[in-house]
Amino acid sequence: MLHVSNLQAGYDETIILRNVDFEIPEGKIVGLLGRNGVGKTTLMKVLMGLLPMTSGTIQYEGKNFKRERPEHRARAGIAYVPQGREIFSDLSIRENLLLGMEALPKAQRSSTIPEEIFKWFPVLKEMIDRKGGDLSGGQQQQLAIARALVSNPKLLLLDEPMEGIQPSIVQLIQDVLVQIAQEKKIGIILVEHNLDAVLSCADQFYILDRGRMVMSGSCDNINEEDLQSHLAV
Numbered sequence: 001m002l003h004v005s006n007l008q009a010g011y012d013e014t015i016i017l018r019n020v021d022f023e024i025p026e027g028k029i030v031g032l033l034g035r036n037g038v039g040k041t042t043l044m045k046v047l048m049g050l051l052p053m054t055s056g057t058i059q060y061e062g063k064n065f066k067r068e069r070p071e072h073r074a075r076a077g078i079a080y081v082p083q084g085r086e087i088f089s090d091l092s093i094r095e096n097l098l099l100g101m102e103a104l105p106k107a108q109r110s111s112t113i114p115e116e117i118f119k120w121f122p123v124l125k126e127m128i129d130r131k132g133g134d135l136s137g138g139q140q141q142q143l144a145i146a147r148a149l150v151s152n153p154k155l156l157l158l159d160e161p162m163e164g165i166q167p168s169i170v171q172l173i174q175d176v177l178v179q180i181a182q183e184k185k186i187g188i189i190l191v192e193h194n195l196d197a198v199l200s201c202a203d204q205f206y207i208l209d210r211g212r213m214v215m216s217g218s219c220d221n222i223n224e225e226d227l228q229s230h231l232a233v
Helices: 040-048 070-075 093-103 115-120 122-126 137-149 167-184 195-201 224-231
Strands: 002-011 014-024 029-033 053-060 078-081 155-159 187-192 204-209 212-218
Touching (some): 002 040, 014 212, 029 167, 029 224, 040 155, 070 093, 122 137, 137 155, 167 195, 204 224
Parallel strands (some): 029 187
Antiparallel strands (some): 002 053
């Protein structure tokens, strides 16, 4: 689904990502781990087109995605939930979700929110007319992910979705991610610094350190000592 090769990117003259290679298969959850400040969020912004890359290739569904604008990538099926959620706090849950549909082609947009969204996140239906700013952190995160999912993505980019959320909501989000990957065949990149969160739901992992991919493998067959050597502060 997504193949990244020799990717290099940064800010102005500062290079953050160096010769990054990785891939995301269809219907799989891939955990991207690393200490704070190693380039995980930078990589997500490059994939979404919010930050240009200086060299390398991004192949999405067989097409070169080097210069496409963010809105084009969204309409091609890439959805991004940034760190901090960035929901519209003055708009209701309903209005936030309807805005998420703007990423769909016009012929596919609707004024009716798909019922499966509420199957995954029941609390959003119960509070449908409540403003986003009045929700708890865990409820806002559910809304942010749901808003991405109403665009019917093929690839979902999640930047620290478990951060600062109570354990019961973390478990709910993990369960939903596994379900949508399996049932909807969505590829998911899960950016996390929490190893346990990744191992609980991901199929594969990559570790980013100082802008380079230094380790990768299956979550079913890992050496946690090796992982911790790259993750420990």
